[in-house]
Amino acid sequence: MDRRELLYFLTRRDIAVRYKQTLIGAAWVLLQPLVSTLILTVIFSAFSRFDTGAAPYPAFVLCGILVWLFVYSAVTTASNSFVGNVNLVTKVYFPRLIVPLAATFAAGFDFLVGLPILAAALLYYDVSISASLLLAPLFIFLVLLQTAAFGIMFAALNVRYRDVKFALPFFLQIWMLASPIFYPAAIIPEKWRLLFAINPLTGLLEGWRSSVFGSSFDWRLIGISTVATFVLFIAAIAVFRSMEDDFADDI
Amino acid sequence: MTALELENISKRYFLGENRATSIRDLLTAVATGRRRSRREIWALKNITFSVAEGETLGIIGHNGAGKSTLLKILSRITRPTTGTGKIRGRVGSLLEVGTGFHNELTGRENIYLNGAILGMRRSEIETKFDEIVEFSDLEKFLDTPVKHYSSGMYMRLAFAIAAHLEPEILIVDEVLAVGDINFQRKCLAKMRDVGESGRTVIFVSHDMQAVTRLCRRAFWLRGGEIVRDGPAAETVAEYLHEQSQTGSFKSWPDDASAPGNEFVRLRQMRVCDEHLKTLSAADIRRPVIVEITYQVLQGGKILIPNLHFFNEQGVCIFVSHDWFSGWRDRPRKEGLYVSRVRIPGNFLSEGWIYVGVAVSTYKPLTVHFAEWDAVTFNVVDNMEGDSARGDYAGVLPGIVRPVLDWTTEQM
Numbered sequence: 180m181d182r183r184e185l186l187y188f189l190t191r192r193d194i195a196v197r198y199k200q201t202l203i204g205a206a207w208v209l210l211q212p213l214v215s216t217l218i219l220t221v222i223f224s225a226f227s228r229f230d231t232g233a234a235p236y237p238a239f240v241l242c243g244i245l246v247w248l249f250v251y252s253a254v255t256t257a258s259n260s261f262v263g264n265v266n267l268v269t270k271v272y273f274p275r276l277i278v279p280l281a282a283t284f285a286a287g288f289d290f291l292v293g294l295p296i297l298a299a300a301l302l303y304y305d306v307s308i309s310a311s312l313l314l315a316p317l318f319i320f321l322v323l324l325q326t327a328a329f330g331i332m333f334a335a336l337n338v339r340y341r342d343v344k345f346a347l348p349f350f351l352q353i354w355m356l357a358s359p360i361f362y363p364a365a366i367i368p369e370k371w372r373l374l375f376a377i378n379p380l381t382g383l384l385e386g387w388r389s390s391v392f393g394s395s396f397d398w399r400l401i402g403i404s405t406v407a408t409f410v411l412f413i414a415a416i417a418v419f420r421s422m423e424d425d426f427a428d429d430i
Numbered sequence: 431m432t433a434l435e436l437e438n439i440s441k442r443y444f445l446g447e448n449r450a451t452s453i454r455d456l457l458t459a460v461a462t463g464r465r466r467s468r469r470e471i472w473a474l475k476n477i478t479f480s481v482a483e484g485e486t487l488g489i490i491g492h493n494g495a496g497k498s499t500l501l502k503i504l505s506r507i508t509r510p511t512t513g514t515g516k517i518r519g520r521v522g523s524l525l526e527v528g529t530g531f532h533n534e535l536t537g538r539e540n541i542y543l544n545g546a547i548l549g550m551r552r553s554e555i556e557t558k559f560d561e562i563v564e565f566s567d568l569e570k571f572l573d574t575p576v577k578h579y580s581s582g583m584y585m586r587l588a589f590a591i592a593a594h595l596e597p598e599i600l601i602v603d604e605v606l607a608v609g610d611i612n613f614q615r616k617c618l619a620k621m622r623d624v625g626e627s628g629r630t631v632i633f634v635s636h637d638m639q640a641v642t643r644l645c646r647r648a649f650w651l652r653g654g655e656i657v658r659d660g661p662a663a664e665t666v667a668e669y670l671h672e673q674s675q676t677g678s679f680k681s682w683p684d685d686a687s688a689p690g691n692e693f694v695r696l697r698q699m700r701v702c703d704e705h706l707k708t709l710s711a712a713d714i715r716r717p718v719i720v721e722i723t724y725q726v727l728q729g730g731k732i733l734i735p736n737l738h739f740f741n742e743q744g745v746c747i748f749v750s751h752d753w754f755s756g757w758r759d760r761p762r763k764e765g766l767y768v769s770r771v772r773i774p775g776n777f778l779s780e781g782w783i784y785v786g787v788a789v790s791t792y793k794p795l796t797v798h799f800a801e802w803d804a805v806t807f808n809v810v811d812n813m814e815g816d817s818a819r820g821d822y823a824g825v826l827p828g829i830v831r832p833v834l835d836w837t838t839e840q841m
């Protein structure tokens with residue numbers, strides 16, 4: 180049965196619920212990346228300077244932070260999507276995959292809302308746009324796929340093993356530090372670069388930033404991350420499928 | 431055509447710490463190669479049944495009998511441990527009303543969300559939107575977040591959506607037990623419509639009247655097994671019979687337990703149809719005969735049997751004495767007697783009737799025995815349109831329900 184409509188309504192619910200009952204509503208979505216960018220800019224301008232090429236550091240950070248905030252909130256909400264909606268599992272049946280996907284898409288909405296800030300920053304710093312910007316949606320799609328993969332996997336594991344709840348913050352913290360968000364991948368010495376690429380977000384962040392700032396693409400890094408993303412997604416679906424039949428009994 | 435067919439369905443649950451619920455448990459289990467001892471229970475044991483298209487099936491049974499598990503399997507929420515099932519058609523299940531409702535969302539938003547969760551298409555929800563709103567009686571609060579609703583309003587909205595779900599197979603669990611009487615009545619009528627429109631309905635309830643009224647067929651689950659499957663009225667009757675330990679037939683073979691004294695003792699009592707066949711479910715339109723068998727141990731007394739009829743609320747419907755069969759002033763001789771009284775059809779109201787029996791002497795007044803709730807039987811209206819109910823499907827109050835002569839003339 181076609182349940183795209185349900186995906187749409189659940190996504191809308193997740194979005195609506197986030198903004199209702201907050202005083203400034205959507206402003207939070209803009210405030211978060213702005214404040215993070217400000218803090219990181221102040222810290223790293225004072226202590227160390229990264230070579231970000233043609234990209235001004237604040238715009239560089241903002242570019243990465245927007246993607247990271249999406250990954251962070253999508254993985255967090257998707258992981259808790261079943262545990263926080265027990266009745267959707269025990270009282271009704273529909274393809275379960277819709278639940279973590281809706282959480283992921285709702286976080287994606289915040290990302291879209293944040294994009295104008297990036298556009299404004301690019302204008303402000305007078306960054307020239309090149310044709311490589313056309314590749315940006317591709318990288319965002321890959322990030323979405325990878326994020327969905329983690330969200331789906333953790334959501335399923337969380338139903339049976341509540342350890343996920345405790346492990347997730349650590350995981351996300353380490354992941355953030357291991358991702359080239361406030362520093363460029365280029366600062367990693369060549370011999371460690373491949374090890375660094377184990378983090379499948381690395382290549383996608385680099386690719387996304389290269390397309391925004393029109394710098395040269397590190398295709399090897401991007402290639403590794405792209406393959407990893409697809410493998411992760413397939414693995415996540417497999418884990419999910421093997422566990423979903425028991426959700427109602429395990430939760 | 432069968433709408434659904436289940437074969438040898440069993441479902442096992444583990445009690446207590448069944449699975450490794452944390453990584454630590456999992457690691458311990460792997461490291462020691464041992465599993466925790468776990469106690470298993472079979473919530474369902476080899477359930478086999480099929481439901482024809484358009485059939486309305488009721489499922490009754492005590493708590494823990496496996497009804498909910500069965501509904502969850504039918505709705506695909508959980509899978510059976512063993513067995514196979516075939517389902518033809520779109521299944522809509524209402525194991526709960528208002529699943530997925532969010533307090534922060536308005537009534538309008540929740541209608542769309544909940545409708546989609548229940549499996550309705552957006553276009554379907556849009557077409558029925560006005561009907562849903564009208565059914566819920568909440569026009570004025572449509573754009574208010576449901577957290578400001580009273581619990582009654584909340585349930586009304588939730589049920590209004592559920593009531594407009596129109597799958598080919600509808601599975602309903604006990605959701606009627608909500609709301610005020612008026613709303614329940616509306617819901618019952620709505621469910622009846624669904625059943626009459628040719629869709630298959632599977633209905634679990636503790637409300638035996640609702641089951642007999644809505645379902646033609648019912649089965650009774652006990653300990654995960656089907657113990658009785660047949661016409662709803664009969665299944666319900668047997669179920670209640672077991673529950674109350676009284677039924678439409680009772681006998682007292684030995685003197686020690688039989689109600690009575692040195693003059694007369696009760697031997698047997700039963701409720702039967704006009705052909706003297708013992709029944710437990712009585713068609714509201716047909717006469718019912720109550721039969722008392724008693725032994726007169728010492729002759730010479732005038733004995734008047736009398737019956738007392740009570741309804742489910744404990745209201746005495748009427749009392750009837752045998753003044754008329756010729757023994758009013760004729761002393762009895764020793765021996766076995768059978769007295770019968772005929773209650774006409776279209777007289778008693780729907781529901782359970784409890785019959786008390788006494789044998790008395792009136793000059794001077796002596797009650798030889800009085801046995802309350804000696805037998806019970808269920809009066810059932812099959813709603814074929816020729817009872818006092820006519821075309822009305824809702825709750826029809828009243829202690830008796832006669833069919834009376836009406837005349838209407840245009841003046």
